[in-house]
Every structure is written in C-alpha cells, then in structure tokens.
Amino acid sequence: MITLASDFGSPYPAAMKGVILDRLGEAAPRLVDVAHDLPRQDVRAAAFWLREVLPWFPPAVHLVVVDPGVGTDRAAIVVRAGDHALVGPDNGVLVPVARKLAEDASETDDAFDVFEVAVDDPASHTFHGRDVFAPAAADVHAAGVEDTATIDGIEPVDGHVDLTFPEADVRDQGATGEVLVVDGFGNAITNVPGGVLDGQYGDGIELNGESVPVERSYAQVEPGERLLSVGSHGNVELAVNRGRGDEAFGVGVGDDVVLVW
C-alpha cells in the first residue's frame, strides 16, 4: 500500500499517482489519498497531521510532499520506522510521525532509520513530488520496506532535519501551552495533554482568564457555546458546539493558552 499526502490541492497529486502506477505496472499496490490540502507550505502543521493520521494505517509506504524548499539543496529522504516507510523532503515533516511509528513498533525506542535519495537531474525543479518522491516511493514499495538499503540511488545517512513540537508546562494548579494547529471544524488544538482535564469534566476551568466549561464532547454544551475538551489526538482543544473554536476564543496557531484550575 502507498499513501499520498501533500499540500498540492488539485490536480497535481494525480500526476504522482500516474507516475507510481506507470512505474509499478501490474505490481502497483493500493493507493490511498491521505490529504492533499495539508496547510500549504506549513511544515509544522503537516507534521502534526501526519503524526495523527498515518499511525492508524497498517504497514505502508507513505509519500509526503510538503516542500517549500523544492529545487534547493534540501535532501530527498526515505525514513524507515517500524514496518513503515516515509518518503519526502528532509525538512522535518516526516520526523514526528517517524518517531511515533518507531515507538509504536518497539515500545521502548523511538529511533528510526534515514536514507537519502539521489536527485539526478529531475524533469522539473519545481515538482519533485512527481519527479523525485513518487518514483522513490514506488521503488521502496517494489523492493520492500526492509530492503530500502538495497535500492540503487538510496543510501543510509546519519543526519536529518529535526522537528519537535513545543511542550506544554504542566503544573499542579495549571498549565501553559500553545495552539499547535486549527482543524477544519475550527477546533484549536493545543499541546496541553488531555489528562489535565481529568476530574474537571462537568465543571469549568479558567482559560486565559475566563471560565470555560470542560466537557467530554461538543454536544454537551448548547449550539454556539464554547468548551474545553480532549480531541481525538489526546490534547486539550478549544471548541464550540457546531461552531468554530478558533474564532470564538480569538486564537490562532502559536497563541498562548494558559489554564488554571
């Protein structure tokens, strides 16, 4: 199976699918679109969403193209984590999900292996998704993830660009964190671990100086009302039942979130 994720919108992803299907012929596996509207050229947000979504898949080759540095000397890499392979640019976008996949695989270790893909005179300088990453993903699938090192033009490397999300500061009586991403529903997803809300459900706690109800699900407040909840990602999120949390709370990505209880 090969999954595809990008910030390309449409119709560029279809060219990547065509390349893979053409290269693998009868041996082409199932192709699964993950998303092609990842926040445009926003490596951190893309890294967040990939970490949320890809670990639900069985072992697969995951093609990921959020690549503001296309055509520069940033490397093209393959990351092997557990039985999964991630193929994309060396800009950090693959790192959080690689760490999670490695951890899921070994439970004691979040280390993963990195390989560099030789980029020899691609057909374009602006669409490496089609000309570099899709062929590499096809080749990794054909060889098998465990045999990535045997592929011509793919060599192990030591370094890679790192990416970590800021950690929240959790104290006895409160927590300070920030908004990591906003989802399509307008839920403002923070880096504060959801566990801090245990014991608070049905009550209110103080968020940025105002009291806000804490509930397990959106519909436990009236339509249009604000709440704090734990999203499917396990973090505290600022939400509105049938509305947009980001607008109602007046917050965006990177904004501080101060909880006091």
Added chain:
Amino acid sequence: MITLASDFGSPYPAAMKGVILDRLGEAAPRLVDVAHDLPRQDVRAAAFWLREVLPWFPPAVHLVVVDPGVGTDRAAIVVRAGDHALVGPDNGVLVPVARKLAEDASETDDAFDVFEVAVDDPASHTFHGRDVFAPAAADVHAAGVEDTATIDGIEPVDGHVDLTFPEADVRDQGATGEVLVVDGFGNAITNVPGGVLDGQYGDGIELNGESVPVERSYAQVEPGERLLSVGSHGNVELAVNRGRGDEAFGVGVGDDVVLVW
C-alpha cells in the same frame, strides 16, 4: 466494497481508512470515497445527498459520519437495506437512503432492518468515525451484510430516529414546495417532483410570482439566464446557465417555492 462519506473535510477521513485497512488486512476490500465535504453537521442535507448517490452503487457497506451528537447517548447503528449496509449515527442521516435501497430491492416494500452497535469505551469521545463507526463497518464487511446479526456487539433494535423530507403540495394549476438543498453549482433543488414540468418545456411558468423559462437543460437558455429544470435527482430545480441559481433567484435551503401554471 466499503464506501465512505462524512462532513470531516481533511485529513480525518484518512484515519478511518487506516483503521479499516488495518482491521481487515489482506481481506480489505475496495474503499470508495463518496464525499467528505457533506454540508457540515447538516443531517438533513447529508441524508438528501446520500439518497441521491448511494443507490447507484452495487451492494456495499456504506460508512456515513455526519454526527453533531458525537459523544452524547445517540446510538451507533447499522442499517441493512436490500444487500447494502449503512453504518453511522442514529440521527436520521441513514434513513432516506435506507428507505430507497429497500424499495429498490423489493419494489413493494421500503422496510429496512436496524441494529445497534455497542459503544464500549472508545478511544475518543469526539471522533467516533475512527473509533466506533469505521471498526463497525469493517466488521460488517468481514461478516457479510446478511450476517450482520452474528457480529459480536451488534444487536437488532426496534426503534430509530426517523427523517423524512417535507412533501410538496401539487395541485392542478400549481405546486407549493421548498428548497431542500443547494448543490455546488448553485442549483436550488426543491421537493417538487419533476413531472409537474411535463408539457411546459419551452414555455415559461410562474415561480414565486415571476415568469421563468422551463427547459430540459441549462444550455437551452443564454449564459447567465435563469431557468426551471429537472435535475438528475428528478426534482424541479432553480438554475442559471453557467451561473448560480440560488443567488439569481435569491433563495436558500427551506425557502418556499410557489409554482403556478
């Protein structure tokens, strides 16, 4: 085959696909995206579109998640209608298409069977698409639609939340109905059966007090001009050739439509 429909936008649907593919392994069937931009948390509109689209498929398991009540005590259900199964929340969204599928199967009966899915401590309270409905859809596919009752944690139930569309009042000299939904082209789709336009094509009839041409297809009026036509759903729609009917007629969902001929 499992089809997927939701109002999730992106990238949440990919987590549902991952769960199904992981749960079924080699036995995983074809997955077909129906739509993930169904009108957000709009159960009636989603029910309309599912009834329009799903009956064109061969027998399949249809996963449907438009679920404003996620995390409340609304039930999770499987509906068996003909050789199809529908899996989703018990909020009425599955009912119009279930009735249509049952009718297509028996021609004399629009009855369908309803089963309740036990929801035991899901991983989240906010993403039952991933944690409840996707696993249930996978299990129904694995067991076979006709053997839904044999699945552990899925039991027949008698009641379910109903949903019907309002019916138009059709008289000898006119009809009164309403706009049910507006599609992406801006066509305002009413609940007035298209048959009322028979014998009127090429002429005009009176709509909300104004005379409007009646044509079989958009391009039979000039670009930018308004018309009444019968859409692919079989109902009267208010349209504009190469434009938006909702804007040109100044109507939206729920607005009255009074036809006089």
Added chain:
Amino acid sequence: MITLASDFGSPYPAAMKGVILDRLGEAAPRLVDVAHDLPRQDVRAAAFWLREVLPWFPPAVHLVVVDPGVGTDRAAIVVRAGDHALVGPDNGVLVPVARKLAEDASETDDAFDVFEVAVDDPASHTFHGRDVFAPAAADVHAAGVEDTATIDGIEPVDGHVDLTFPEADVRDQGATGEVLVVDGFGNAITNVPGGVLDGQYGDGIELNGESVPVERSYAQVEPGERLLSVGSHGNVELAVNRGRGDEAFGVGVGDDVVLVW
C-alpha cells in the same frame, strides 16, 4: 484502470463511480480520481490540466466531464490515442491531451481516432456524467481500448470540435504570450516555452516593463518575492516564493505577457 476527472465538486462524482462499479461488477478495475475541482465549465483550462496530468498514467480509460453543453446536441465521444481512451463531451476538452498521448505513442504523429457514443434517452438531461459518459467508459474498459469500435452504440466519426492553445511569439530578444491558467498555488502559467529562460537563470529579465529575477525554483528568492521560472509543465510561469504570483503580478487568465531580454 479508469480515471475520473470533472468539475463537479462533490458528491456527484460518487454517482459516476457507483455506475461504473455496478456495471462492471467483479471485473471493475482500479478507479483513480484525477480531479473533481477542474475550473468550473472552463473547457480550455480543463483541457490544459488534463494534458499536463493524464500522460503520466499508464494506458487507461479516462472519463472526463467538463460539459457546459450538457443536454444540448453536442456529441458524446470516445477518443482513442495510443493505448489510452478518453471519454467525454465533444467540446474540445479531450483534444489537447489526445494529441499529446498520440504523439507520445508514435513520436511521429499526433493523430487520434474519434468515436461517437449514441445518447438514447438518458435518465437525465443534466447529468450525462452519470447517465452517458460513465456507462460508456465502463463499456470501453470492458471491451478493451483497441476494440472500441466493436461496442454497440459506439461508432467511428470523422469530425470533432477542436481546441488549441494560443502559441506564444518567440523572437531573438523577447517573447509575447499570455497567461493560460493559474494553478492553486497562484502560479500564473503562460504559453511561453520554458526554453527561452535558458542562459538567464540568476539574472533578471524584463516582464511587462519591469525587471524580474529568473530562477530555477521558488525558494531561490526570499519569501514573498516575485520570480520567473519554468513550471513542471515546461512553460514560463510567474510566481512568488510562498505566495501567489497571479496577485503579485496582477495578472489573470488571458492577460498578455511580454518578455524582453
């Protein structure tokens, strides 16, 4: 393999998939979505994107529905080009990609074969994607592209609606062309062949009277800065690193582009 492209948005494409899957049953091939947000009812833009994307696929049946003339007497056609078949309306949308596929196949000839599909009383006058083109695509796939002529209701024809893109005027010291399309990133793609920038990289040339840097990739200028580059389509494009070229240059489809070097 059957690919699907349209300007339908959602959820109408799912009905086309359902029809194909139902008609072909167990023999149904891989279905690949190319795009369903092609510029709405814009035959020329759709023709451009199809020519860019479809030739990357292995031999396939390509269902294409951008059809502002649905329900008029425009013909429904199948175009056979190389080992590919294109199925859609006879409005020119299939022609540029057909010419490219034929050229790729023979290298000396860009001729392709055209067949007309009989349109006998379809279920709707407004959704031939579902009622005419999807069944035809399924039938062409079932028969095999080389046996298109054996299909009942599909007959060779001589004429078809042509569509060509305007050609740029390239001189010794400059070129005059126009913006053909704008992609989702805001890159304004012209009809000026990319080769004119050879030897200019790292320098600036004059565009519509202003000096603009010429670079191989976006990130070679600062974020927010304008550049001229060659896109993955091989033509000169007006771009902004991490921004929208169309807005920064104040150009849209059809606008003149005058280069002087």
